[in-house]
Amino acid sequence: MKLSTRGRYGTRALLDLALHSDESPVPLKDIARRQQISLPYLEHLVMPLVSGEIIRSTRGAHGGISLLKPPEKIRLSEVIRLLEGPIAPVECVIHPDICPRVGSCATCDIWEEIKKAIYGVLEGTTLQELVERQRQKEASRNGEALGSEGTTRCDQPKDT
Amino acid sequence: MKLSTRGRYGTRALLDLALHSDESPVPLKDIARRQQISLPYLEHLVMPLVSGEIIRSTRGAHGGISLLKPPEKIRLSEVIRLLEGPIAPVECVIHPDICPRVGSCATCDIWEEIKKAIYGVLEGTTLQELVERQRQKEASRNGEALGSEGTTRCDQPKDT
DNA sequence: TACTATGTTGATTTATTTAGTCAACAATAG
DNA sequence: CTATTGTTGACTAAATAAATCAACATAGTA
Numbered sequence: 001m002k003l004s005t006r007g008r009y010g011t012r013a014l015l016d017l018a019l020h021s022d023e024s025p026v027p028l029k030d031i032a033r034r035q036q037i038s039l040p041y042l043e044h045l046v047m048p049l050v051s052g053e054i055i056r057s058t059r060g061a062h063g064g065i066s067l068l069k070p071p072e073k074i075r076l077s078e079v080i081r082l083l084e085g086p087i088a089p090v091e092c093v094i095h096p097d098i099c100p101r102v103g104s105c106a107t108c109d110i111w112e113e114i115k116k117a118i119y120g121v122l123e124g125t126t127l128q129e130l131v132e133r134q135r136q137k138e139a140s141r142n143g144e145a146l147g148s149e150g151t152t153r154c155d156q157p158k159d160t
Numbered sequence: 161m162k163l164s165t166r167g168r169y170g171t172r173a174l175l176d177l178a179l180h181s182d183e184s185p186v187p188l189k190d191i192a193r194r195q196q197i198s199l200p201y202l203e204h205l206v207m208p209l210v211s212g213e214i215i216r217s218t219r220g221a222h223g224g225i226s227l228l229k230p231p232e233k234i235r236l237s238e239v240i241r242l243l244e245g246p247i248a249p250v251e252c253v254i255h256p257d258i259c260p261r262v263g264s265c266a267t268c269d270i271w272e273e274i275k276k277a278i279y280g281v282l283e284g285t286t287l288q289e290l291v292e293r294q295r296q297k298e299a300s301r302n303g304e305a306l307g308s309e310g311t312t313r314c315d316q317p318k319d320t
Numbered sequence: 321t322a323c324t325a326t327g328t329t330g331a332t333t334t335a336t337t338t339a340g341t342c343a344a345c346a347a348t349a350g
Numbered sequence: 351c352t353a354t355t356g357t358t359g360a361c362t363a364a365a366t367a368a369a370t371c372a373a374c375a376t377a378g379t380a
Contacts (some may be wrong), residue, residue: 163366164366164367164368165367165369166367166368198368198369199369200369200370200371201368201369201370204369210360218377219375219376219377220375220376220377220378221377221378221379222377222378223376223378225379281377303368
């Protein structure tokens with residue numbers, strides 16, 4: 001029941017993009033540096049977001065990626081689905097037709113409930129909310145202790 | 161965000177045990193056959209449940225495994241924790257101390273919420289409820305269509 | 321006692337997925 | 351034309367999942 005780096009890095013990249021976008025595209029290189037994600041890896045990570053039409057990419061000098069929709073219209077449910085695939089914890093919830101007898105197995109009901117619970121959280125959270133939370137945290141952090149480290153990252157070191 | 165076979169097979173094995181236990185221990189061989197799980201694999205699977213004191217095992221002839229607690233006292237949250245480890249979707253929710261600055265990363269809040277949502281479902285479900293659900297399903301199935309297949313399994317074929 | 325049925329443990333194997341790199345290529349701005 | 355950026359696909363290394371196998375321990379039974 002773990003999220004892979006795709007979901008985690010990808011979400012952080014999107015949050016970083018939202019925090020730093022001002023009309024002009026944001027180069028992947030900058031996001032990679034700020035979020036401490038290897039550039040070649042990040043390039044692959046964001047591709048599903050491009051084809052999912054969450055972001056647009058611009059090649060060439062001064063290129064980069066930019067949001068295709070306002071952050072309040074981007075739901076984490078879609079982001080995670082694009083980055084990690086279906087949210088359900090087991091296949092039979094995704095493809096009930098492969099179950100020899102759907103509806104005869106009590107455990108699947110529980111897996112279905114878990115799927116709905118996860119989906120509820122992700123569907124109810126937009127990128128805009130993430131942005132606001134992040135700004136709030138950074139503000140309160142500056143208030144309490146000045147001059148500490150630069151950009152912080154949460155899941156970087158070993159959160160497999 | 162997938163459950164591994166450990167969690168799935170283990171839960172089914174436990175449900176099978178609860179459905180077939182009548183004082184005497186149930187041999188792993190029987191559970192393996194009914195649930196179509198390879199015996200050597202099942203042997204490894206149930207070990208965490210033994211050390212977690214969910215079940216007791218008896219060696220020798222007429223041996224097998226038996227529940228150590230009444231099914232209504234066995235919560236899926238504990239079963240899954242024993243079989244799959246911590247429920248949180250990322251490490252930093254499990255070990256906040258490894259985060260360079262806990263509380264400064266907005267995405268972790270969401271992962272924490274997801275953890276709570278999953279936990280809520282699992283904590284709120286007991287083995288007894290699974291048993292009742294299963295009996296109910298089998299009863300209604302016999303009512304609607306007689307003489308179909310034997311034991312059904314839901315997640316067996318390909319629910320990775 | 322000997323034998324059979326069962327669980328226990330640890331080593332080993334195989335396949336899959338994850339995470340990441342590399343290199344060739346395409347497009348755009350200046 | 352050149353530097354800068356994204357795009358694509360092949361490739362690799364490491365970790366994890368999903369078993370399998372063999373040697374052993376224990377309990378019942380003839």
